[in-house]
Amino acid sequence: MNDNEIEQYLQAKGLTAPRITPVGIESKIAAEFFFTADDGAKSAPYENQVRHTDDVMQPTLARLTFCVLVLKNGFSVTGESA
Numbered sequence: 143m144n145d146n147e148i149e150q151y152l153q154a155k156g157l158t159a160p161r162i163t164p165v166g167i168e169s170k171i172a173a174e175f176f177f178t179a180d181d182g183a184k185s186a187p188y189e190n191q192v193r194h195t196d197d198v199m200q201p202t203l204a205r206l207t208f209c210v211l212v213l214k215n216g217f218s219v220t221g222e223s224a
Contacts, residue, residue, distance in 0.1 A: 172214045179206040 143151070152158075180203035211219040 170213050170215070171211050173212040175210040175212075177208055179203040179208070182208075 180200055183199075183203055206222060206224045209221045211221075213219065
């Protein structure tokens, strides 16, 4: 089914609520922040840092990325990937 067929199907069922679009979602975002676990480990206070060797932990921590979206209504949304 393509987008046009899906829309026709929904309308035939009487499902005519406003659609969420990527443009609509993006219009609600005030700011975006991306950082890795390695970035966080490097900026943590020294007494809170786990002792490790950079050659072992850095590649692992660098693969974990965090995203924080601050919305215009004051809420924030977080996500992560590894």
